[in-house]
Amino acid sequence: MSGKFVVVGGGIAGVTCAEQLAHQFPSERVYLLSASPLIKAATNLKQVSRILEEFDVEEQASTRLQNRFPNITVVQSAVTELRSQEKKVITEGGSQFGYDKLCLCAGASPKLITQGNPHVLGIRDTDSAQEFQRRLTGARRVVVVGNGGIALELVYELQGCQVIWVIRDKAIGNTFFDAGAAEFLIPQLKSEKPQVPVACRRTKYTTDVALVGKENSLGSALGPDWHGGLDLRATGEFGHWVHIETQCEVTKILLQEEFRQLNVTASTFPEDQTTEHSSASSNDWPVYVELTNGKIYGCDFIVSATGVVPNTKPFLNGNNVDVAEDGGLKVNDHMQTSLTDIYAAGDICTASWNVSPLWQQVAGYYGGGV
Known part of the structure; x- marks a missing residue:
């Protein structure tokens, strides 16, 4: 033809x-x-x-x-x-x-931090976004790696589980605003979200979810309103909880058995004060991330939002x-x-x-x- x-x-x-x-x-x-x-x-x-x-x-x-x-x-x-x-x-x-x-x-x-690992998920098209929503249902803790638009919105939207945000920069969202604005926004990431969403003053982008295909082919990019039709709430009782690790990257991803062989204790956070948060800090996670700053965190799965x-x-x-x-x-x-x-x-x-x-x-x- x-x-x-x-x-x-x-x-x-x-x-x-x-x-x-x-x-x-x-x-x-x-x-x-x-x-x-x-x-x-x-x-x-x-x-x-x-x-x-x-x-x-x-x-x-x-x-x-x-x-x-x-x-x-x-x-x-x-x-x-x-x-x-x-x-x-x-x-x-x-x-x-x-x-x-x-x-x-x-x-x-998606430029994933590692290929072929079932515990690492990239969010790029409609199918991968829905897979993320499915995994989130029973998650206690999620590690988000990356500092771009999807990572920024994802960290803000996630509720009902702990979120560890790993970025290699000094400040969050440096692609979109300067360090001063980033410092101003950090309290918003860690506070409870308003019950009534703030009015959007720009064009909204929507997806007809009923038309999602069943093929394995990678679909088109999601666009800025990718989370609009998704329920980004896990089943945990606590709401918006974010811990940020700046100026570091993931050096190694460990399965549970590999982590136990190291005979070390997973890292905890200053925010881990309540019984509820502490109960989510045990050493029985499905997967662990080792960072360049020496810390090791366990989680249910990892979101690679790294471009x-x-x-x-x-x-x-x-x-x-x-x-x-x-x-x-x-x-x-x-x-x-x-x-x-x-x-x-x-x-x-x-x-x-x-x-x-x-x-x-x-x-x-x-x-x-x-």
């Missing part, structure tokens, strides 16, 4: 690209290749001012996109190979799609494409890669033009890299 345009990725970047192409070239076929059975689309678009738009982001079945744009064909299949010289991409099912113009919007994957890695692997082999230091495909101010007729958008790419000193690329949180 071939078409004038092929877009790889069913996230908001890929879907928006496909929609614009379909609108601008109604007589041309646009192929959207997505590894997930669901796609993310911008809906309810409103022009608020000359440069400000308001919209919702929904996760929906691909048929809804095809119904709105008859010249878009959505193919549920991951791309395994790019042959830029032949101007075609190969899917995991063996199908080949030729193109005149190609846009890569394959997103990114993402651009999904560039299928597009690198045999293609002389320029890659940035963070692993993303380099793009110029027209979103062009170093390969002819190939563009990129979202978490898979990195801005590589001369930018203002105030420029900051945001990736791995809202699902858009540029």
Whole structure:
């Protein structure tokens, strides 16, 4: 199969690209290749001012996109190979799609502190967020590693269990605000949450949970309101309890038997004063984390919120494409890669033009890299 345009990725970047192409070239076929059975689309678009738009982001079945744009064909299949010289991409099912113009919007994957450990969970898409909610139900203590947007919101939202927050920086949330603001916010992390939520004064992003697929493919990025449809309360009696370990990282993850062989006692906290908290500080945890500051904490499971890695692997082999230091495909101010007729958008790419000193690329949180 071939078409004038092929877009790889069913996230908001890929879907928006496909929609614009379909609108601008109604007589041309646009192929959207997505590894997930669901796609993310911008809906309810409103022009608020000359440069400000308001919209919702929904996760929906691909048929809804095809119904709105008859010249878009959505193919549920991951791309395994790019042959830029032949101007075609190969899917995991063996199908080949030729193109005149190609846009890569394959997103990114969680950069976990360790791979293949059942006690370490990364939160990236809808399925992983629901798995986190399932594990949280019976949890007494959770270790959160990372200092980005998902970690910050997760630590604030979690209730009914102890939360140990491990960050390598001096202050929390340093990606978003300075150390002074971080110090001001720490009491809010450790205090009880208000019964009535504070009014939100920005665009809200929602997900249709009923449409979540059953496949194992990694879905699209969650967006800033990922926790809106989840119950982030464990079954413990106490409410909001957070202990922060700054300027350290995880050096080792130990299973219960490995920890017992060390013949040491797990670390406790100054906050551990009540009988309830002390009862959760025994040495019978399923998993333990050893930190660079020498402390060892037991927990029920670990959340690795340590950023993402651009999904560039299928597009690198045999293609002389320029890659940035963070692993993303380099793009110029027209979103062009170093390969002819190939563009990129979202978490898979990195801005590589001369930018203002105030420029900051945001990736791995809202699902858009540029």
